[in-house]
Amino acid sequence: MSEFNAGSAPGPLAGDVHTYTAAFEAWLAARPPAFVAAARPIPSYAERVAAMSELMRVLFDEGWARRGWPEEFGGLGGGIAYRAAMWEALARHGLGAMALFEHLEILAPTLLAMGRRDFAARVLPRFLRGDERWSQGFSEPEAGSDLASVRTRATADGDGYVISGRKIWTSWARYASWCLVLARTGTRESRHRGLTAFAVDLRSPGVEVRAIEQANGTDELAEVTLEGVRVPSGQVVGEVGGGWKVAMHILAHERGTFAWFRHCFLYRQLFDGLRPAAEAEDGGPRAEDGLLGEALLDLAAVRASSHVVMDRYVTGTLAGPEAAFSKLLLAAAEQSVNDWSLADDTDLAIGLQDEHAAVRRQDYLFSRIVTVYGGSQQMQLDTIAKQILRLP
Ligand SMILES: Cc1cc2nc3c(=O)[nH]c(=O)nc-3n(C[C@H](O)[C@H](O)[C@H](O)COP(=O)(O)OP(=O)(O)OC[C@H]3O[C@@H](n4cnc5c(N)ncnc54)[C@H](O)[C@@H]3O)c2cc1C
Structure with missing residues (x-):
């Protein structure tokens, strides 16, 4: 290979x-x-x-x-x-996958760059060693694509803040010890200027994490309710009122460098699937060969695109709006690899057969929603149209 x-x-x-x-x-x-x-x-x-x-x-x-x-x-x-x-x-x-250690490559670079040094020095070794795990609490029932309308409120109180609100679609929160929460410290009208990022210990009093059972039978996503949760000032990430900058730093990784990490596992999935296909080869063209070609092309595209983003990051430049290309290409590759992977199955009941098949079924169904996380496909296209192509 x-x-x-x-x-x-x-x-x-x-x-x-x-x-x-x-x-x-x-x-x-x-x-x-x-x-x-x-x-x-x-x-x-x-x-x-x-x-x-x-x-x-x-x-x-x-x-x-x-x-x-x-x-x-x-x-x-x-x-x-x-x-x-x-x-x-x-x-x-x-x-087969990074599981929730995906967040090492999405959140840890921002904790390093913008967290208080003593706090980062305390938590990051435990994150790296797998002793503690992190999740990302941006989205709310009324704030998804329109992230600036976050309503979760953080109020200054002594040497810290008290946070109340509701986060949703929080990946891996059920298995995490910490959540990077975007909360409003400014007025309700302050939009993106009135947000602050906090590292919230999910083991604190007032935190409730409720798993959301997904169509693929897994519980990766969760709803996180915060009710008067106390957070010390040392756990503010970035500046007070600078939460938008923190969120954009994280999203630059989630849309840009992360595509490199995730695409490695899509190659893995593709190569795993090639073996049975090769054994069944009878010399003639097969319907799934077209799907395989598409998957390989999509993977090559995301590899090339994320390579550029990684190269730039190595030289000290965080990806800007062009990270949207990697995100779009990654989602396309994830779907085409999974389309090909299930091409020889007549229905999704294969999940009942064995553990390999069950995971394949989970992956296939998950691939249908990868156009949403980290900002939906429409929002990525919007970014490219406005910020790169300068369309009206
Ligand atoms: C697998 C998965 C994992 C996720 N993990 C996390 C996580 O860990 N942390 C977290 O905070 N969030 C997470 N999310 C949530 C995700 O970020 C949001 O679902 C996403 O931002 C869309 O927000 P929404 O669901 O509120 O949809 P909406 O914002 O309500 O959008 C609904 C539809 O309208 C379209 N739309 C909205 N506004 C516009 C516009 N201005 N122009 C064109 N089209 C528009 C969208 O593209 C979408 O198709 C996850 C989501 C998924 C699917």
């Missing part, structure tokens, strides 16, 4: 990342038990999170997951290229 070979890729994977990658590949080839346990198909999200947390602990203790993060925050130094290489190698050796 030469196309899937991190060792020969340019850009973010260059330099002595090659040495790191080669050593990590050798470690994975010995099939460490925590890796094998996390790489098997696990339909239960509770079990998946437990297996991934254990793998993160081992990766941290062995040093692999510490490369690419600053020493002050539990890392061993070096840039995002190490992380790009680590997750791609994990996918290539058989890991």
